[in-house]
Structure formats: structure tokens, C-alpha cells
Amino acid sequence: MPIKTWELDPNFKNEIMSEAGGERLASCFQCSTCTLGCPITEFVPGYNPRKIIQMSLLGMREEVLSNPDLWVCLICQTCTARCPQDVRIADVLGALRRIAEREEEAGNLKIDSPRPLFDKAFQHQLKKFGRLYDMGLAMEYYPKKEGSFIKGMLAMMKDYKDFGMRMFLKGKMGPLGGGSPVKGMLASKIKQKDVMKKIFEELGEEGKEK
Amino acid sequence: MSVDKLAYYPGCPSEATAIEQHMSTEAVFEKLGVELVEVEDWNCCGAAEVEDPRVVYALNARNLAIAEKEDLDIVTPCSICYYNLERSNRALKADEALRTKLKGIDSSLDYNGTIKTKHVLDVFVNDIGLDEISSKLEKKVNVKVAPYYGCYIGRPPETAFDDPDNPVLMDKLIELIGGEIVPNFNYMKTVCCGGPLMMTRGDIAFDMARKILDVAKNAGADCISLACPLCGMMLDGKQADIEKALDVTIGMPVVYITQLLGLALGIEPNKLGLNKNAVDTKEILGKVV
Amino acid sequence: MGIAIIGGGVAGITAALDLADSGYKVHLIEKNAELGGKMGELAECQMGLSPYIAKVENHPNIDLMLSSELERLSGTAGDFKLSVSGNEIGVESVVLAPGYDIPEVAKSYGFGSPDVVVSLDFEGILKAATVSETGELVRPSDGKRVKRLGFIKCVGSRCQENEICSTACCAYTAKEAWEVKERYPDVEIYIFYMDIRVFGKDEELVAELKDKYGVKYIRSRVPEVIPEGGALTVKFENLEKGTIEKLELDMVVLAVGLLPSKTMGKLAEITGVKTDTYGYIETSLTSPLETSVPGILACGTATAPMKVRESVAQASGAALKAAGLSQRTEPIPGQEEHKFIEVGDELKTGVFICGCEGEVANTVDIPAVAERINELKDVAYVNSETSTLKEAMDAIESGIVDQRLNRIVFAGQSPRECEDMVRDACAGAGLNPYLLEMVNLREQCAWVQDPKDATEAAVDMLKMAAERAKYLEEIPVERYPVIPKALVIGGGISGMNAALGIADAGYEVHLVEKGAELGGGLKKTTELQGPGGEQAADVLKELVDKVTANERINVHTKVKEEEIVGRAGSFKAKIVAEGSAEDAEIEFGACVIATGARRDFVPEGYFGYGKEKNVTTVSEFGKMLAGKLDANTIALIQDVPGEGVTARYSSIEVVDSALKAKEKNPDANVFVLYQDIKTYGKWEVLYKDAREKGVIFLRYDKEKPPKYEDGIVSVYDVIFNDEIQIKPDLVVLSTPTMPAEENERLSKMFMIPLKKGFFMEKPERPKMVLTPVDTVNEGVFICGSAVYPAMIDECLAMSSAAASRACVLLAKDFLETPAMTSVVDEEICAGCGVCEAICPVEAIELTEEPVPVVTFGVTTVVGGTKKVAKTGDGCIGCGSCASYCPSGAMSLRNFRDRQVYAQLDFAV
Ligand SMILES: Cc1cc2nc3c(=O)[nH]c(=O)nc-3n(C[C@H](O)[C@H](O)[C@H](O)COP(=O)(O)OP(=O)(O)OC[C@H]3O[C@@H](n4cnc5c(N)ncnc54)[C@H](O)[C@@H]3O)c2cc1C
Ligand code: SF4
Ligand code: SF4
Ligand code: SF4
Ligand code: SF4
DSSP states (O other), X not given: OOEEGGGSOTTHHHHHHTSTTOTTGGGOOOOOHHHHHOGGGGTSTTOOHHHHHHHHHHTOHHHHHTOGGGGSOOOOOHHHHXXXXXXXXXXXXXXXXXXXXXXXXXXXXXXOSSHHHHHHHHHHHHHHHSSOOHHHHXXXXXXXXXXXXXXXXXHHHHHHHHHHHHHHHTTSSSTXXXXXXXXXXXXXXXXXXXXXHHHXXXXXXXXXXX | OOOSEEEEOOOGGGGTTTHHHHHHHHHHHHHHTOEEEEOTTOOOOOTTTOOOHHHHHHHHHHHHHHHHHHTOOEEESOHHHHHHHHHHHHHHHHOHHXXXXXXXXXXXXXXXXXXOEEEHHHIIIIXXXXXXXXXXXXXXXXXXXXXXXXSTTTOSXXXXXXXXXXXXXXXXXXXXXXXXXXXXXXXXXXXXXXGGGTTTOHHHHHHHHHHHHHHHHHTTOSEEEESOHHHHIIIIITHHHHHHHHTOOOOOOEXXXXXXXXXXXXXXXXXXXXXXSSSOOHHHXXXXX | OOEEEEOOSHHHHHHHHHXXXXXXXXXXXXXXXXXXXXGGGSTTHHHHHHHHHHHHHTOTTEEEETTOOEEEEEEETTEEEEEETTEEEEESEEEEOOOEEOOOOOTTBTTTXXXXXXXXXXXXXXXXHHHSSXXXXXXXXXXXXXXXXXXXXXXXXXXXXXXXXXXXXXXXXXXXXXXHHHHOTTOEEEEEESOOOOOTHHHHHHHHHHHTSOOEEEEOOOOOEEEETTEEEEEEEXXXXXXXXXXXXXXXXXXXXXXXXXXXXHHHHHHOOOBOTTSXXXXXXXXXTBOSSTTEEEOGGGTSOOOHXXXXXXXXXXXXXXXXXXXXXXXXXXXXXXXXXXXXXOOOEEEEEOOGGGTTTTTSOHHHHHHHHHTSTTEEEEEOOOOSHHHHHHHHHHHXXXXXXXXXXXXXXXXXXXXXXXXXXXXXXXXXXXXEEEEETIIIIITTSOHHHHHHHHHHHHHHHHHHHHHOOOOOOOEEEOOOEEEEEOOSHHHHHHHHHHHHTTOEEEEEESSSSSOXXXXXXXXXXXTTOOBHHHHHHHHHHHHHHOTTEEEEESEEEEEEEEETTEEEEEEEETTOSOEEEEEESEEEEOOOEEOOOOOXXXXXXXTBTTEEEHHHHHHHHHSOOOOSEXXXXXXXXXXXXXXXXXXXXXXXXXXXXXXXXXXSEXXXXXXXXXXXXXXXXXXXXXHHTTOEEEEOXXXXXXXEETTEEEEEETTTTEEEEEOOSEEEEOOOBEEOTHHHHHHXXXXXXXXXXXXXXXXXXXXXXXXXXXXXXXXXXXXXXXTSOOOHHHHHHHHHHHHHHHHHHHTOSEEEOOOEEEEEOTTTOOOOOHXXXXXXXXXXXXXXXXXXXXXXXXXXXXXXXXXEEEEOTTOOOOOHHHHHOTTSOEEEEEHHHHHHHHHHXXXX
């Protein structure tokens, strides 16, 4: 099916370029440097940041935002470091992900990846405690990913059984590990937790919606 | 030597999965005579999961402001923390409006942009210097090392402090302490370990980490050395899971560069957390003379 | 006083020679210990440049300052004081030609593997391979034969560190690939590129590489080369399949770009000239040779990345401008009237064997050779004391004067480098210059012979030469006066600029234009490209005013020139006015052809042009841009087929129009459909601007051109690998450029070959590259779009160059009739056919000749045949073949030499 440009959204590129990180999108000259250096391409056939950029420039808004490939980027910055036109692809993909998340929240789109759930759980933990709390994060993320608390716990057990025990034995997680007897088991909280809350409320997506 | 005191930002993994990196960093700096003052009540840098740059700048502004009060430059052993600290520092220094806005959100975010942010590798080689370190070495660490740098040391360009494709700072330290850099590993030095996908696409993350382990093994390395806790979690913490999932045996010890350096400085292995690495490190200890 | 030239690369050398040859004092300042610059490192080029270097080294008007650097400069135009490595010199003008350096490359290219090399080093490897024992092309790491070779283009160009396109690398990569394929046909070659930015004959070379040589051009900017398991792995996008593929190669060449010379910063500081954003000397579209400091000119790769041809054109142009600010103070070499000694019947042969600074002396035992030659009956004198050309020439002169020698044999470096100079030396000392026999002891003996055989070989070569010398006869040297006037054909920007250049140098000019007024093609242009936004009309008006006001320029409009007779220095022509029965006769010493190009191709029928009202051409669109633009969706289609060639400005014009449309109407959807975006050099930023302003670029393949049907443009984007459709309000076509109608007639009249109707040359070879505005017909020069349709900065540089070359000739009072033609030494001829391809008048033919194997008494056993070149009667003695023949089998001889050769061959 030929692509009919008049049915696309020519404003999409401007939308991306006004999102933090997306500013340099239009400089791209489709050279393939990003794609050819990207480590993901070896594992996800068809993964192609160059193509995502041209689709964005053409205005293929729907196809781009619902593309599951947006969510496998490692943010490893190889593409950004090498891009001859300073497109900052890793950041552009980040901008696209944020637009997609907003669209999902608005009910316009279904994202085919658990990654937004994970990122949100992470941010939520961060907002709550000020530091990363592995256990809390897992407890929040797995049920959301699997759709129910029980399934989530089962999946978590499967993933964490060996790893958790290993960490426990090495004293990195568990009641007696680390520098303190309860390291890793309980959240390590910062004192000024209220600041975290303010930051997310003022600047995060919640802030934008306000 | 141009430094004697630094603010220290350990980063979240220092409390759990990368406790050995935290321990060895503190021990090494002590031995080198540089005082580390932990950033009081530090908060998470946002890691890779907070994608909105403005939130990242705010989170890091707080940590920077705390160190600034002490009038100390910040050092961190974690590459992602470094990336977030450094890019925030740059953005904040360059953008007064941003600083004012953050100050308005909370007074603890009032940062004036007067300090520097550094990664430990940078401090070792470029601030303390190889000569100074060399003068304090007590032992020879006679190991063949695959130095793995990961993503944020040479990338992205504005925060990088080493070559993007073939970084050398860790190589220099390893050679200094009597180690040997294995050939044919250079092209893997900065290929991502897969860590960022661990929780959402574990399959890909495993494949990626395995590739690094394989190349190091084929190159004849005794161990891999690291400068980032996320890489540590993938290559060391998850190594047994990878072996199981992909039905392979690897058995590649993975240590932090601070641990190797600590050994050469004559620090006792347990003080460097060498008993906490997931893959056994005994063989390496045997090569310290 | 004189002129100081900074930089002894090809640009500096050219400027120095143009000036010195017309009687100006030149100080040539080069920081290295040798002349030649980067061109001296290029495999193929070195050979072409060496005669020029030899000439500079021995030129009486050139003060050569090697290993020297400019330290201070004070004063103003007409009176500069320079301090050069401790020496103080005073000059009236300065030419800057410090050239370029190459960028550092990312470590990802090979991670330190020695088998990944930059192109400049690859030139050296190719050169070394040819002379190595096996002659094979091998990998630096392990000496294994290279079977699969990759080239990665745009390394260090068109990127953040160096925003612009390096212009030369697309073409030199094609040239290197061609050289490899010619010598090692079984090597597989892969070239990774983004756009193929070549024009004219290079375009043909690329087509030939793809079709005939099977070289694979793959579109991917390859970012890394991974050394794995003894091979180099590169990844590229297979756009057609939508996959990423891996390829294993033995060796990878990085086609690195050009950067301003590392010395540029310091030089700018000392001289005060402004540099641009990229670090090049700042010049402009309308004054490409002038720097920001009056009296200081610039040329070559110091002003922008470019090829040798363009560098040389700029250098000649800059020389002319520099001359305009200086006084001529020196005699012009070779102008003295010679009285030759009576030769008589007595044979007195003098043999001069030069050690060539060790190049010969280290391999050949010269004293032993001298002793053996001394024993020959007819040899009256042998000199083996000299070690430089200069010393040898002095020795020859005193030999002729003191010993009254009447035949000279000179053995030393290649005749191609020094023959003219040695002949002049003979003439200067009073011996007819044709009584000279040359022996190429350096290239054909010392460099190729095993040291143990070299001395014996040298003796044989010299014996033969002494024998041939006996048969040499005097040829009367005729002198005729030079008519100090020029004819310039074509009143466009190039013609006018050439006319002004020549007139400013003090010569009368006839400027003929067939149209009713001056101005040419530029009259049809509105705003010029680039940020300056200059109006073409303003630029033209300034030139026209200057030309009309100049007393030395006679403008003839509505006329054409006919019946041209004569030769360099003394031509005659009729000029016939349109509709008038009378014709005038004019005389002139030099002629510049500047007939320009036509943009008259009507793309009737293409994309509905002519039928659909909304289909237009770029030139028409340019006019629309001056008014109100109400189209919302615009599709510009580049490379529309048709009659003519793709102008060097065609992409620039399209991208510029697209950008202007977007600036005019930011909400418009502007698409550019292209095959290759050829915004070479600094024009690359225009392309970037256009993208950043939102112009969308879609690449199509020649085999699958876009269509315009039912109001819809459909294009198969080969990068996107899908068909994309656009509903445009306006379709803009960029069409080919056609040659001037006059060219056909001029070509016949002047015996200058045409290609596709333009005066562009045949395959690019050093000799031609180094004389971009000269033609095979001495005294006739070409420039501007008549050669190949070009941007106006190039037209201006080239026309100044043509004027400069014309002035070099006009500066002479007398010229001598040449009596030269080429001869082939069949024994050395390898039958490669290079001469056949290069000869502008097709005077050379390759023939099969029997090869003798053994000779028993009078019977010769023939052992098969070999190809050899044969020069026919058409030869005009231009010397192209001699300067390019890789085996040195071609040389220029006077007519009688040829007979001598024939006699000798017969005798042997
Ligand atoms: C790998 C490669 C292959 C190429 N192949 C081709 C080809 O096949 N065909 C082609 O047309 N072009 C080719 N080119 C381009 C060609 O090399 C240039 O166009 C040409 O050499 C430019 O000549 P130049 O005199 O301007 O500069 P240069 O050759 O760089 O000469 C400048 C000279 O100035 C001297 N100098 C610099 N600074 C100072 C100073 N301050 N004081 C005194 N002296 C100074 C330098 O030492 C040098 O000798 C190639 C380029 C590369 C990199
Ligand atoms: S590397 Fe940059 S310019 Fe090249 S395709 Fe990717 S984004 Fe575009
Ligand atoms: S940042 Fe993402 S897209 Fe870029 S190279 Fe890394 S994984 Fe690929
Ligand atoms: S496009 Fe330009 S920079 Fe790239 S290889 Fe061709 S000439 Fe060089
Ligand atoms: S010298 Fe004669 S034969 Fe050789 S190229 Fe010129 S015209 Fe042809």
C-alpha cells in the first residue's frame, strides 16, 4: 500500500521537536549510522531507528507511536554519539515514548510493552522514598505487568528465586546483608521525601496534566 | 596530586547489588589519601527510568546543592549516576531560568552551578594521576583483564570523558597495577550490557550480556573489570541465570576496577567486598603477588 | 618587488609558475623540505606533477624557500614586508595556498587494526604494491592477498566535527577503485556511500565501475569496522530487503575528508585574513579568490575542499590577480634571440651523466660508466661530476661554450621533467636545441634495475644514445612575434571576467557576443544561492559596467567569429556581424572560449510539463519565489532526464529553491525527489538548513523514476523502501543543462575535441588536471560553463585562470615554432593503451606486433604477438601521451628523430 502523505500528520515532526530531547529530529539525512551501530538490531529483527525517524518526519504518527520497537531501546547512546547530524536519537526515542505514554493515558493508544509500567513504578518508588527500593519496585511492577497480584507474585518468584537467593547469600539483600541488618529488605528512605513529591508533582507528567 | 577531599555520591545500588563497589571505592580513596564525604541524605539520580530531562535535572540539583554547600566536587562510581549528575550540572550551569524555577519548587534545589561532577575513573587517572597511584602500589595484580566500560563513559559526547569507541582509562590503571589487557576485546568495550532491558525484555538483556561474557572468555580473560553497578548486576549478578536460561557455562569472574586497584594497593580482599561478587573471585586473588 | 606564495602544493606551484613565466619575481614559501603538497602523495598524480616541480626548482624568477614559514607580515597591498624564517622580503602581493590536512578518524573504524587505512595511505600502498616483488596488493597486517576490499565514504565529512562535504573524496574513491580493478581484476570491491557526488567524466567512471567492473555501491554510512577472527566485519543496510547484513572484508579504505591546513589558524593571525566558520580562508561566491585583506589572494584547498583541477584553476586565477598588483621586473626565460654556432662536419659529442642527488649515483657506478663511455670513438667529452639538474645545465652550457661541443647526450632524470629546460640550456649556450639526446637513467635504469646489472645497463643505454646523437641534425628554430591582443568568445560572466582580467594586465581584448547584449545565462537567474541573497542582476551589472568602461576591451555584440587561422601568439579571424555584409578582421595572440551553457531544454511531456498548468521548471520557480507563493504542497523533482548534462549547480539550485519556498511559506509541505543530493563543499549546509526547516527528501532510483498522474506524484523511496504519494499544488522539475550551440562550430574551427557538446576532457589524467583551462591547441583557452556547467564562483575562478594563462603567453615577445611529435619505444611499450585513451586527436592506435624471441644470424623466431602503440600522422605534439605513459615508452621528438629511430631500428 503506497503511503499517502496527505493522509498523514505533517505536524507530527513539530510535535516531537517541541518535546524535550526531540528538537534535532529534522536534521536527519537518513544515513543509517544509528541503525548500523545499534546493538539491539542483532536481537530484534527489523529494529531500525533510522526508519522510525523518517516515519516521524513524514508524519506517520499512529504507526510510530504504536510501534513496540520504541520500548526496546537501551538508551545506550551509541546512535547519539555517532550520529553525524547530532539528531540525538536516544533522546528522540525518549520523546516519542513520552508522547506515546500520554496518548495511552488519554485512551488513544495501547502500548505493547510492560516498560511504561516499569518506568512508572520506578518513578513512583522514587517519589515515595527518594531512593530505589528494589523489592518495593518489584512488588509494584510485577502485578501490573501480569495483570493480577497473584500472577505477578508468581512471575516475580520465577525471575527472582535464584537471583534473590544469590544476592541474599552474598549479603547484598536480605535481613542481615549489607552495611545494615535490613539492607534491601526495607526501603532506604531519604529524610526530605517531600522534595521528591514536589519535583514529580511540579515537573513530571502529573505536573503537565495540571 | 590535585585533590584531597571530594563529595561522594554512592548511588542506589551501593546499598544492595553493588555493595562491593561501594566498599572498594571507599577503601581505595582512603588508601590514596583522598577524603570522601558522602552527600548527606542523597536521593536517586533518576537512573534510566526517569526519561523527562527536567525531572532528572531537578533530582540531581538537590544532590549537587548539598555538595555545593560543602564546596566540594562530586565523585561517583556509577556511570549512569555520573551521566545524570553531569548532564544536570551542565544544564543547570547554562540555564539560569531553570535554576530559578527549581529554587521555586523547593529551597533544597537551590544550586548555583559552582562544582564539578566526576566519575571515579576520571578522578583516578586525570586528577590523582598514574604517578601518584603508582607510588602507593604494594602488590602486582597479575591478571588478564577484559576491561568493559559500558555506555556512559564515552557517550554521549557532551558528558563523555574517554573515547567513545575505544576508551582507555581503565586499561591504563590495569596496566599500571601489573595486569594485562586481553587482545580482541576492544570492540566490545562499550557495547551495552543489556541491563536497561532486564526487567522488560529479559530475553534480549540475557543475549546481550552473554555476548560480552563470551567475547571476554574467548579472548582469554581471567576476569572482566567494570566501572558501573548496572553492568555488574547483568554480568555478575545475573551470570548464573544467563547460564541456566541459555544453557551455557561461562564462569567468568567480574570485578569492579576499584576492587582490582584496591588489591594492588594492598587492601585486604574482604574490605574490598571481593567475597560479595556473585561469581567466585578466588582465582583472581591467587594472582595477586 | 614581487609576489610571495605561501604553500608549495599543486596550487602554490601553479601560481608560482604562471607568475614567474610572465616575468614576475616569486618567493615560494613551503614549510616542508619538499614541494608537492598532498598531491605528491597520490599514487597516480606524483608523476604528473614532477615536471612542474623540476621547473620551479630551476626557474630563474623563483626564489624557493623550503622548510620555511611565515612569521610576520606588515604593510598593505603594493608594499608588504614579510619575515620568513628569519629572512625579510618585500612584495607587492601575497597568494595563500596552504592547502589541507585530513581529519582524525573514529576508533570504531577497525579498533586499531592495521588493515583499516585512510585513503591517503592507501595511495601509498597501491604505489608500493606496483613496485613490490610480487606486484600484489596485500594486507598490511599479515601480507595476505587482498580479495575483498571495502571503501567507506564521508569519513570525517558531512558530520558534526566537519559539517561540509569534502568534494574530492567521491571522485578519488572511484579513481582508486578503478585503479585497483584495472590492476587486480579479481579483487571484489564494495563502496559504502550516502550520495555519489561526481560530475561529468567521473559520473561515467562510476557508471563504468558499476556496470563493467562489478564494483558494488551500497548506500549506508558505515560507522564501524570490527576486526573479528582474522577478517574485518562491516554491517550495512540492505535497503531493498529491509535487513542488516554483515560483510567480511580483507581490507577497508576510509575515504577521509579534507580539513583546512593545521597551519591556517596561525596564518590567519599573521596575515589578518578572515576565516569562515569551517576554518577555511573566507572568500565569496562572487569573489572566490580575494581574501578579506586587499592584496592577499587565496587559492586551492585553503579556500574550500576541492579537487586538483579546481585548485589549479584557482591558483592561476589568483596569480593573475596578484600580478595585477605587482610590477614585472624579471626577464621571461627563453625570450633571448639565439645565434647558434656553426656545427660543421666535425662531430664533437659531449656526454653528461648526472647523479641526480644520489638517485642514480647510489645504484649506478657513474665513474665506471664515464670511463667506458669515454672510450667511445665519437665521444669528445664526458662529465660525470654533477648531481643536480642545475649543475648539469651549467656544465652543459660551459661544455658548449668552452669545448665547442656540438652534440649533447644528457643522462639523468626523466626527460618528461627536464627536457625543455635542458634544450633551453643548449640554446642559451648557442647550440641548436635539437642536437640533444636524452637518456632516462633514473626512472628507466637506477629505479628498475637490479644494482648489480644497473651499471652495465647504463653503459648500454648511453652507447645507444651516443650512437643516435650522431644522426641528429639541426632544425632551424623560427621565431615570430606575439600579437599582444586577445579574443574572448562569449559575453557571459566568464567571458566578461576573462576579458577584464586580460585587459587589466595591459592587453587589448576583443570580446565577441552573439547575442544583443552582454550577460549570458545569468540574465535568467534572479537571486543567487546561499545566505548572501545577492541578486544576479546586480552582479552582472557591475561586470557589464566595468567591461563597457574599459578602454582596452572592444565589445562586439550580435557577431560571430569565422575563419580562424594561425597558431599560438599569432591568430587571425573574421568577425561577422549579424545581418551585415561587412566583416572585420581581427588579429590576436590568444583566445579564450567562454560560450557558457544553455538552460533551454524543454521537458515537454515529462511529468505533464506543457499540459498541466502546475508543472514548471526550477528556473521558472526561481521567478515565482520572488513574488507571492501560494502553493501548499510542492514537489521538486531533481534529475529529470533529457538532453544535456547534470550541472554542478543542479542540486544546489533545487535545495536552495526548496529552502526558499519553506522560508516563504513555513506551513508548506515541500518534498525534494532526488537520486543523489550533490551539495558539494560548503553547499552541504544548505542541504542541512533545508532539512531543518522541514523540507522532506525522498530518494528514488533511476530505474524507478517518479510518476505524476491524476494529480498524484508517486515515488518509490529506495531508502524508505516503499511507495510514497504526494498531492502537489506545484511540481517543479530540475532539468539537464545543454551546451552552447556554438561549441560544435568552435570545436571544428579550433580543433578542440568536445564531449557531450562541452569542452570537458577525456578521462582525467595528471596533465589535463594540471592544465584545466588549456586546450590541445596552444594559445586557445576554455573556461566557465562551456567546459562544464558550474557555479559562478567556479566560473569566475576558471575565467581568471584562462585570462592568466593567456597573459603568460601574451607577455612573451616571441614564440618559437614547435617541431615535436610523439614516438613510441616499442620495446618498452606495455600495450596498456593509456595513450590511446588520452590522445585528444586520436592519433594513437594499438596494434598487434610480432615479438621476436631468438635471433639466429639473419633469421628471427617470432614468439607470439604483443600490443604496442603506434603514433599516426595526426599527432599535434601536445605531449599528453608522453606525460602519462606509465612505462615511459612515449616521448616527444622532433620529426627527424623519428626518422632516426626508424633508421636505427632498421640497422639493429
Ligand atoms: C586520498 C586523497 C586522494 C585524492 N585524489 C585526488 C584525485 O585523484 N584527483 C584530484 O583531483 N584530487 C584528489 N585529491 C584532492 C587533492 O589532493 C587536492 O585537491 C590538492 O592536493 C590540493 O592542493 P593544494 O595545493 O591546495 O593543497 P596541498 O596539496 O595540501 O598543498 C599545500 C602545501 O602548503 C604547505 N603549507 C601549509 N601551511 C603552510 C605554511 N603556513 N607555510 C608554508 N607552507 C605551508 C603544505 O606543506 C603543502 O605542501 C585527493 C585527496 C585525498 C585526501
Ligand atoms: S545517524 Fe543520525 S542522520 Fe543518520 S540516520 Fe540516524 S538519525 Fe539520521
Ligand atoms: S540508544 Fe537505543 S536506538 Fe540508540 S543505539 Fe542504543 S539501543 Fe539502539
Ligand atoms: S559526499 Fe562529499 S564528503 Fe562524502 S565522500 Fe562524497 S565528496 Fe566526500
Ligand atoms: S603528442 Fe601526439 S600522439 Fe601524443 S597525445 Fe598529443 S597528439 Fe596524441
